[in-house]
Amino acid sequence: MPFDALVDAGINRPARYIGHELGVVPRDWTGAQVRWALTYPEVYEVGASNLGHIILYSILNAVPGQVCDRAYLPASDLAQRLTEKDQALFGVESRWPLNSFDILGFSLSYELGATNILEMLALCHVPIRAHDRGDLPLNAPGAPPLIFAGGPTATSNPEPYAPFFDFIALGDGEELLPEIGLVVAQAKADGLTRSQLLRDLAQVPGVYVPSLYETGEDGITLQPIDADLPQRLLRRVATPMPHYAMGLVPHVETVHDRLTVEIRRGCTRGCRFCQPGMLTRPARDVEPEAVIEAVEAGMERTGYSDFSLLSLSCSDYLALPAVGVELRNRLADRNVTLQLPSQRVDRFDEDIAHILGGARQAGLTFAPEAGTQRLRDIVNKGLTDEDLLQGIRTAMQNGYRKVKLYFMIGLPGETDADVLGIAETCRMLQDCCRDLGRLSLNITISNFTPKPHTPFQWHSVSTEEFLRRQQLLRDAGRRLRGVRFNFTDVRLSAMEDFVGRGDRRLAPVIEAAWRAGAGMDAWFEALDRTYEAWTGAIAAAGLAGRYRDMELGSWSAVAALERHDLQAFCRQPLPWDHIDSGIEKQWLADDLQQALAATVVPDCSFEGCSSCGVCGPDLGHNVVVPPPSVPEARPQRAPASERICRIRFRFSKTGAMALLSHLDLVRLFERALRRSGLPVSFTGGFHPLPRLQLALALPLGVEAEGEWMDLEFTESVDPQVAQESWQARLPPGLRLLSAEEVPVSSPSLSQRIVFSRWCFTLRAQSSADWEGAIAQMLGAEELIWEDTDKKGRPRRRDVRSLLKTLRLISGDGADATLSARLELIAAVDEQGRSLKPAQLCHWLSERLGARAGALASAANGVGAPAVLNFIQNGTSRVYATDPFRSSCPDSLVREVHRLLFNRVFTSIVLKGVIHSASFQPSGFSLQFPSVRCAVQSTDRLLS
Incomplete structure (x- = not known):
């Protein structure tokens, strides 16, 4: 198909x-x-x-x-x-x-x-x-x-x-x-x-x-x-390859809409709950010059405005300050922003604060994990209250007023005092930073779920206990201002635990849950459906008792320690024992025992070996690059915003590109401009953007052969050079047809729109009196259109004054009563509002409904109104100077449109009124509600 x-x-x-x-x-x-x-x-x-x-x-x-x-x-x-x-x-x-x-x-x-x-x-x-x-x-x-x-x-x-x-x-x-x-x-x-x-x-x-x-x-x-x-x-281990990260630039906005370059793989911090830290050992640093080259080449090839340096713990990449400053120096003229994922607050200093951001300040995230020193020692976080406070103060001194913090509840050995310690930590940070301004905290509270191949894989907490601890923290958080708490749903955590530590007997459960409608299970809007599907599948498989045991926290390392049989408890077979992560199972059990004694194990990348068993001929050893000297930072300049030259481009949008939304199209144009190296002028403010203005937003799925946009530059640019340079970075389906310089002070394109013209084909499901329906519309004193305003509030508008011409060009197909080709000319008001073919379909359906319905009733006994299938063949816009707006006769406009649409001429030049216009058809399909629209092309006229 x-x-x-x-x-x-x-x-x-x-x-x-x-x-x-x-x-x-x-x-x-x-x-x-x-x-x-x-x-x-x-x-x-x-x-x-x-x-x-x-x-x-x-x-x-x-x-x-x-x-x-x-x-x-x-x-x-x-x-x-x-x-x-x-x-x-x-x-x-x-x-x-x-x-x-x-x-x-x-x-x-x-x-x-x-x-x-x-x-x-x-x-x-x-x-x-x-x-x-x-x-x-x-x-x-x-x-x-x-x-x-x-x-x-x-x-x-x-x-x-x-x-x-x-x-x-x-x-x-x-x-x-x-x-x-x-x-x-x-x-x-x-x-x-x-x-x-x-x-x-x-x-x-x-x-x-x-x-x-x-x-x-x-x-x-x-x-x-x-x-x-x-x-x-x-498992296999490979060396990071940052140059392969520059692969693709999607047409649509993605969740991580930026260039991402890996700087370090693996983490040896030894956080006892962290599965990635255990499964990705040993740590492997990327050479600083390789990172710099990958980012510099990637930003040039992709046109992204943001880039991110990726690692499980970016701050443990000792070359980060030097690499960050060097990148900011090299990319100073490109108006880009550096972002980092969650990082260690004890390594967040002036050097790292300086390299973050760029064109705009990115968010800042830390993960203390626990609210008391005792519990942070249990999880081997290696973080003190003093480290946390110093990192937050450094952030505020560098302009941050909102920080995101991650905590966990349900960790082994946790008490109510540890849970309340999260709220107390937030209060302490706000009090101790009050001299620097108001600090807002966004707190995410995750429920601890045990992960295979970690020291905490032998411990779980009951669902009821999670709910109690969440409520304890909610009550304490109500007394804090400027602190927002977000909690993970305990049902999601229970299902993750049940599946994550399961064996092959869970395969029928997974299949049954899928057949019952589970899917997109990580998305919160699907949670109720997901939970119902999973619990039903678990019960059908006869595993409800096992699931209930897990909900009750049946795996408890703390209880085993109290029974003095922790080692025997940890020697039980596990479904993943045949997978060799490189870390010995006995080492995990010993580390769990050290955790329950609040003993801290050092980071083996920088201190002594912890004898976990990973390093050796099979998986290699830690590779830590010594920190190079930090280069002198060059002064950062605001994006160039001078408005020296404005060029007006005419472009076409055909083929698959017609499926790009207006915002995606603008984003694509902006990235192509960045790749072109043209001296584009940027706006000011928090998020500087190129001074690029598209005249009108096309409906989704509409192909265009004559769209217009203005672009401003910081220096004089030859229009032909700009057109060729920009075109070379655009995909097939987007063509720049012409370029000409216009005065920078001239009114914007959107202020010049006079008329919109559409030519389209309608098909009814039964015979229709097209001429009669059109006459009714033209004779109507009002045409009411119901929609919503920018704030989503419903409104009713009379748009009859916008309808200038609606005429039947010809019947289409063997039975002209079922199909007709129409021409619509609609005025565009001062706010840029006009009529669209979808609205005409709605009104024509209403007027054809009774008559067409009666014919249908006579034919098949069904009295439903006819439904119109809308096939749009072409549109055009007329742009004019203010004198032309008020004085140009409709007859001239219609004649120009007629000549173009009927192929009498493929191009028209009207000196002093219309520079040029053309019409070229192609093909595509668009589905409207109860209306089928095969859009073929658009063309706009500009004076």
């Missing part, structure tokens, strides 16, 4: 499905030896900004003979359309069905994200369970692709999800995935069956094939079915 039949303007945010983002290179999909599709089981805006997803995609496309596409979870409207039309979910670049690829990989980074994966598998027309996929060779007709998962959740405990996947990729994938591709390429050449290929893959370090491991009688322990298979599977 054609792509246009699946994705049109009737789909919410259709631009997220069109692919071909900046950075995409054409691929030979048919000639490749191995075809990958990496999927992120979230909507595009989330997945397309995930750094790991983009890095692996870029690496695979650099391997000779292999190509990689991407796919994301479609929103419900597109998923419904795919199902109704019996079409498989597709890759965003090739637009091939995902079930036609060789390997389909999913990133599993959240315990409840498995339901999204099952939804995508169903939409791909791929069997949900691995044992249902047969044993055909991959290159046999109808053979489903290999299905695998990777990511932190899949690496830490793959067992709840194991029956759904052919194999699991453990650990870092930068080197592992290309090795897998080579094995698959050879297997395809040799004609190996699926089972034979999986046995070959099981020999690749870091690949876990669940079907080759059987569970014991306890349902937990696993044994390989053959002696040549490893008992335990070691």
